[in-house]
Amino acid sequence: MRTLYFDCFSGISGDMVIGALIDAGADPVQMEEELKKLNIDEEYNLSWGKVVKNGITSTKFDVILTSKSEQTHEHSHSHGHEHNHSHVLHHNHGSRTYKQIVEAINEANFNESVTNRSLAIFKKIGEAEGHIHGLPLEKVHFHEVGAVDSIIDIIGAAILIDQLGIESVQSSAIPTGSGHIHIDHGIYPVPAPATLEILKGVPIASNDIRFELTTPTGAAIAAVLAETFGSLPAMTVESIGYGAGTKTFENHPNVLRIIIGEIQ
Template sequence: MKILYFDCFSGVSGDMTISSLVDAGGDPIHLESELKKLGMEDEYQLKWNKIVKNGITSTKFDVVLLNDEEHHHHHDHAHNEEHHDHHDHAHNNEHHHHHDHAHNHGHHHDHSHRSYKDIVKLIKEAAFSEPVEETALKIFKKIGEAEGRIHGMPLEDVHFHEVGAVDSIIDIVGTAVLLHQMEIDSVIAAPVPVGSGKIRIDHGVYPVPAPATLEILRGVPIAASELKAELTTPTGAAIIAVLAEDFGNVPTMKVNAVGYGAGTKTFPDHPNVLRTIIGERY
């Protein structure tokens, strides 16, 4: 039985997950070709780098949006500057107009935001294998339901701002693609550190974890962290919440592969990476 352990000692985001899976042996060529089924290639470009984080060589993944004047690097982040629009966020229509101006610089195109329903349709029409489609839809639903509860609206009215939507679609569908390509049978995760302090998101200054992240992590063990930063994002939280069957220390297993996926932020005494351990259960 092939088991995957997410050792999320520095939290988790969507881009860290994909980076870590590729670093552990996932196939980025297969990933890119599967993502083409979404028909969104005119909207983004994928970038891969090997970087060193506090002494650990790891893979770094970025989604660069092509319809921004300033090419926008991956937004799911936990891990960019403290002051950020929290983009895995759904927005109801009253609240997101200023984001389109901020990020599209007056460009008008059809995808200024995507509703939860649009994203479901996009994934269903992409003709992925059934397990990939099912995994991706479950993770998106987890985020959509949390956003709906936070904003007090039904799931079908939830909208994702463009930047968050493109990043989240790539991260979530990409994670589903890689897990099934790697033939993972079972996922276990460490308790999830969320960080501490405050962040600026769309609606003001909020405590860490942001409301959507905390909502998504209901039922999931979270871990204390002294770091004054957002360590886990809604997309990362949803991936772990949906995929992990159990939480705790590394299980008894024969280790076959280890991957390190880098976050954007760097901390002085703490490698900001997600470690993925893959092996056979004993």
């Protein structure tokens, strides 16, 4: 069985997942074409390239928002408005509802496995955000994840995993980091409430890095896709990929490693 293992020794984020999948041999150009089905491609450009993190050559993936992107930092959870635009992701409130994202994924006509994986990951994040803010799923507005880059990270990861013919996913325990982060609502502890909520039932690994190692997007990708969490399973390794995070740490390579191979 063709299996993908997330080796999260430095946490996991959406861009690290895509970087690692590209690094392991997935085709980002085909992903870019598929993502055009969402009809928001004038809002972003994608870039990927090799970087070295503490001696490890890895792939850095970035979503660069264009000036046409309507994202703002004035996120709000209180809009109850319906948007009946032809492109369901086009509006100007600077945040996107869970419902709009689901509609957009369903209208894009991705193949079944890409659609199902994407919807499951968004639902995981939506339920976590709703739980924290005391809102039902259909009222949840994605601030962090509604941003174009997280839409790309989640659906892009689903496209690449499908493209690589992955039949099962496993993961290591997930380190979250520690300390504090600044988000829209103020100064929050790490892991952020949404990340911690998403990781319910997932083994969390301790480490003393005072930084947010795992984002809600990364946590949801691992929590939804991985069937089991633990050490590397017995497998015949076929390809390995390293996806770079944004930060660089003094004596710790900030990369996500993925290992793809056959489990007998």
